[in-house]
Amino acid sequence: MxxxxxxxxxxxxxxxxxxxxxxxxxxxxxxxxxxxSGEELLIRVLIVALSPxxxxxxxxxxxxxxxxxxxxxxxxxxxxxxxxxxAGNFAPGILVTGRLGWxxxxxxxxxxxTAVTGEFADTxxxxxxxxxxxxxxxxxxxxxxxxxxxxxxxxSAAGAVGGxxxxxxxxxxxxxxxxxxxxxxxxxVTERLGAHICLDHRQPVLSERLGEACPEGVHLLFDTVxxxxxxxxxxxxxxHATVLIIGRTAANNSDRPDLDPVNxxxxxxxxxSIHCFSRYSYPERWAFARERMMQLCRDGAIHxxxxxxxxxxxxxxxxxxMLAGKYMxxxxxxxxxxDK
Ligand SMILES: NC(=O)c1ccc[n+]([C@@H]2O[C@H](COP(=O)([O-])OP(=O)(O)OC[C@H]3O[C@@H](n4cnc5c(N)ncnc54)[C@H](OP(=O)(O)O)[C@@H]3O)[C@@H](O)[C@H]2O)c1
Numbered sequence: 319m320x321x322x323x324x325x326x327x328x329x330x331x332x333x334x335x336x337x338x339x340x341x342x343x344x345x346x347x348x349x350x351x352x353x354x355s356g357e358e359l360l361i362r363v364l365i366v367a368l369s370p371x372x373x374x375x376x377x378x379x380x381x382x383x384x385x386x387x388x389x390x391x392x393x394x395x396x397x398x399x400x401x402x403x404x405a406g407n408f409a410p411g412i413l414v415t416g417r418l419g420w421x422x423x424x425x426x427x428x429x430x431x432t433a434v435t436g437e438f439a440d441t442x443x444x445x446x447x448x449x450x451x452x453x454x455x456x457x458x459x460x461x462x463x464x465x466x467x468x469x470x471x472x473x474s475a476a477g478a479v480g481g482x483x484x485x486x487x488x489x490x491x492x493x494x495x496x497x498x499x500x501x502x503x504x505x506x507v508t509e510r511l512g513a514h515i516c517l518d519h520r521q522p523v524l525s526e527r528l529g530e531a532c533p534e535g536v537h538l539l540f541d542t543v544x545x546x547x548x549x550x551x552x553x554x555x556x557x558h559a560t561v562l563i564i565g566r567t568a569a570n571n572s573d574r575p576d577l578d579p580v581n582x583x584x585x586x587x588x589x590x591s592i593h594c595f596s597r598y599s600y601p602e603r604w605a606f607a608r609e610r611m612m613q614l615c616r617d618g619a620i621h622x623x624x625x626x627x628x629x630x631x632x633x634x635x636x637x638x639x640m641l642a643g644k645y646m647x648x649x650x651x652x653x654x655x656x657d658k
Pocket of ligand 1: 368369370450453475476478480498499542545547565566569571596597642643644645646648
């Protein structure tokens with residue numbers, strides 16, 4: 319085991335961004351590392367997972383969570399390794415996941431942690447077997463009710479959550495139409511994730527192309543971005559379509575999150591149903607969803623897409639680049655390697 323660390327560097331919120339965050343939105347705080355008490359463990363953070371909700375919480379507007387306070391540690395799911403303390407079933411050397419944030423070391427109690435088994439690649443515990451995979455699985459299972467032969471449209475189809483919705487829809491026998499930004503992302507969505515077609519929302523006449531791709535209309539929309547992209551899809555809904563709202567990345571990223579367009583007239587005209595979904599409302603479903611996703615991973619039926627950025631200092635720029643659409647799949651930042 320390595321020497322006991324003396325200091326911990328952590329990113330805290332410094333100023334609230336307008337639109338996307340930049341390096342000035344955060345500052346690095348260096349604090350002393352205290353030894354864990356009897357019921358605590360000291361964790362070395364190995365990899366942090368970036369998510370659009372982090373940007374949402376940098377801003378102060380009404381949402382489903384509270385904004386970060388100025389000076390507060392930026393929170394997120396991480397993969398880590400216990401380096402000191404013995405509590406619950408945890409001891410030094412064990413790999414864990416938990417919501418421990420953008421910092422090099424964290425003190426945690428056993429109930430905040432999940433043990434990682436060696437059966438899967440470590441990063442899978444932050445992707446298919448964590449929020450991205452479980453959100454897509456629970457939302458599709460509880461409210462999507464995929465029907466073979468019907469048409470599913472997935473926005474941010476090369477994104478962390480969207481990529482799993484594409485694969486689950488395909489597995490259920492749906493005709494899957496992805497929407498993503500750029501040729502490379504569209505190729506990933508069709509060639510690796512199995513969508514029938516993927517439309518680049520950065521190219522003109524999206525509405526026309528969607529109409530051609532969905533001749534029978536859109537029966538199910540799995541939407542993580544909202545904004546103009548979702549409104550365009552609403553123009554092509556089939557009668558009695560279901561719209562599954564998972565996120566509103568476009569509005570949350572914008573400088574006017576209070577102005578969030580919704581083409582309500584088209585929803586009414588198609589007699590569509592809207593289900594707004596938050597995985598936090600269904601904690602009792604996570605164990606089942608994780609078991610199902612584990613089995614799909616064992617069977618090779620699910621592909622995890624992730625991009626790994628190296629280095630603690632690069633965390634803020636990686637978040638900004640992710641929100642600007644630079645990456646595909648789940649964006650992870652490596653802070654350290656595990657000790658063998
Ligand atoms: N309801 C829940 O329980 C739950 C759970 C997890 C996540 N979420 C939400 O679901 C959404 C997706 O999360 P994720 O982790 O999978 O992130 P993600 O989709 O991987 O987010 C990054 C992608 O968002 C797209 N994007 C960014 N700004 C956009 C805009 N203005 N218009 C269209 N697309 C834009 C970009 O893709 P392109 O380059 O393809 O445009 C970018 O690559 C987030 O809003 C998140 O808060 C909800």
